[in-house]
Amino acid sequence: MQAALSEPSRDRSARMAAAPCAKSNRAMRSLSITAFATLALLAAGMPSPAAADDLEAEIIEIAEALREDFGNAVRWKPTNPQINAISHKLRDAEWLRAYVELTYRNLPTGQSAAKPGQTEITVIGPDLGELPGGYRQQIDHFRPGTAIYGFRYTEPGKDVGMRYDGLFRVDGKWFLIPKAWRAFGK
Template structure:
């Protein structure tokens, strides 16, 4: 699993994240037609210079995985409340039937930690769409990629 790769002592979070970069086909499998152009614009800029790469912090030697479907994220059911709040805003723009994953790296005995979100298994591969709610503001001044 991806989480285990990030947990290895010699792990390179940037290199691991780059292996999760979506293809053109992947964007179309995740975002509906209305938001597909915005997703491409946002993530093209992100992948040109990834500024958001995370892995476990020192002392975070454990992890847990949360999963929620597109439908659960939209309705706020299942594990959706465990995901960042922005998922609720973008969920109606996801294709139906997807399962999103987040990895929470934690120190032993801790509940909170570093979150790696936006993981989806599509087209036979793991891909990542970090902080997908930012797609909604792609054309606004000050938008961050």
């Protein structure tokens, strides 16, 4: 039977048999591109869209705990490996460690991080444009791709309020270095 098929018919049969494979290959390429894009975002410190909602909820949970008592920040004091993970160079890690010890030693306790009436929480970051300018000036001290977050307590309907920054997430664990850019001041 195969010998009876003319050359054009054989080509058409091959194309027909390959059509499902071509669709499958296109689907796999699309899936691969989507997966690659998600991995690239994660590697750059940028959350995937679905993960961004989870990150925001986690940051709001931290902000709520600090609203109760700023002394709760000790729950998010960074460990040495966490500091190393966000530091560009060894010297940067040393500066951050010294800054963390000083900051947590002088941490106010028994008071809210928010002012009375500031019941709204807005998450800021990882876009550096949303964070204090010190981060843009000192970004070379942080490992490339490090995502920095913060949050703002505001009164309903207002845009200004108490702002906190220096939230980092490494290996699924959050830690807080308030105004971390100050560790590298002049």
